[in-house]
Amino acid sequence: MINIVLFGPPGSGKGTQAENLISKFNLKQISTGDLFRFNMKNDTPLGILAKSYIDKGELVPDKVTTDMLIDELKKPCDCDGYIFDGYPRTSFQTECLDKIVKEELKSEISICLSLIVEDRILVERLINRGKSSGRKDDSEVSIITNRISEYYKKTAEVAELYKEQGKYVEINGVGEIAEISQKLFAEVEKIK
Template sequence: MTNIVLFGPPGSGKGTQAQNLIEKFNLKQISTGDLFRFNIKNHTDLGVLAKSYIDEGELVPDQVTIDMLREEVQKPTDAAGFIFDGFPRTADQTAALENIVKEDLNSEISLCLSLVVEDELLVERLLHRGKSSGRTDDSNETIIRARIQEYYKKTAEVAELYKKQGKYVEINGVGEILDISEKLYNEVEKIL
């Protein structure tokens, strides 16, 4: 089983590359954002619990997210593995994910792929996306720069953990989409 943690700051092309990896290697993407939306929309026990925190303006505790993640990996799938997107963001979340993968899938995290793009290009890409998508968080340069810095702050310790395990690979996220995809494919193929 191939289990990939995919990193990339806002505007790095992570969403596009995740889809390409899914198609190439028959993986299932687990995005914490999607999990929250699904559980809240469908009024699951975990969704109701998460919404109660969100409605109070509080952060949803890690354990709620971890429980959603565990439920998701336990669902039947014919996928050859998973891409984890948006999780883990901290050392504690990394330990929790590794436990889930070990206990529920009898596997391990295979690789942490990180798309690297210089900040100025990220800002340019997001402002451009904001014009075409209407997303307000992609229309304000100050907000964009704050989101990028928050991403770096959150993911630094996780990157260090995967570097120590020899599972962390940075990929230049600048260039033609298919060229970047090929670089990612090559890294995945090394572990198959």
């Protein structure tokens, strides 16, 4: 079983590369954003609880996010592993994920792949995406730079933990999509 933590700031191409990894290795992507949307849209008990925090402008506690993740991993899946996207974001969540993967999947996190792209290029990509998608959060440079700096602040401690475990690999996220995919595939092949 292959279990990948996929890192990359907004605009790094993480979504595209996740799709390529899924196709190549028969993985299932678990995105915390998707979990929140699904649970809130379907008024699950965890969705209702998460919404109660969001409606008050508060952060959803780690336990609620973790419980959503556990529920998702308990669903039957004919896959050869998972891509975790958006979780973990803290050292506490990293420890939780290690425990969950061990208990629920009888496995471990195989690798943390981190797409590295210069901030200037990220901003350019997101502005272009904003023009075509109409997303407000991709249309203002100040909002974009804030999102990028928040991403770095939140993920720094997680990257350090995976470095200590010898599972952290940085991949240059600039270039042709297929070339970047091949670099990611090569890193996954090393751990198969």
